[in-house]
Amino acid sequence: MRRAAVTDWRPRLAPAIVLRHDRARDTDLLLLPERVVILRGAAGAVVGLCDGTRSVRDLVDELAGRFPDSAVATDVPPFLEGMRREGWLR
Template identity: 80%
Template sequence: MRAAAVTDWRPALAPAILRRHDHARDADLLLLPERVVVLRGAAGTVVGLCDGTRSVDDIVDELAERFPGSPVATDVPPFLERLRKEGWLR
C-alpha cells in the first residue's frame, strides 16, 4: 500500500520547466532556467507521464503495463519525490 500523500499527488512539471527531446543525443531533456538536465533511461518516459492529470498510482500502473517485470512500484515514487524536492515537479 502506498502512502496517501503520494497516492493523491498528481505530478506536473513546474511552470518554469520544459521537457524537450534532443534528437542529436536521442535523449529527453528538462530545460530549467540556466540549466539543462539530461533524462537517462526511462526517466523521460516517467516525466512525460507527469501531466497533472495522472496520480502517482496511475503513472506506476501505466509503466507496469509498458515494462512488465520492472520494479516501477518501488522505483518510480521515490524518483518523482526527488524531482519534487528539486522543485522540478509540483
C-alpha cells in the same frame, strides 16, 4: 509524507521547466531556466506522463504495463518525490 498522500499526488512540471527530446543525443532533457538536466533510461517516459491529471498510482499502473519487467512500483514514487524536492515537479 504518508504513502497514500504520495500515491494520490498528481505531479506536473513546475512552471518554466520544459521536457524536450534531443534528437542529436537521442535522449530526453529537462530545460530549466539556467541549466539542462539529461534524463537517462525511462526517466523521460515517466516525466512525460506528469501532466497533472494522473496520480502517482496511475503513473505506476501505466508504466508497469509499458515496462513489465521493471520495479516500477518501488522506483517511480521515490524518483518523482526527488524531482519534487528539486522543485522540478509540483
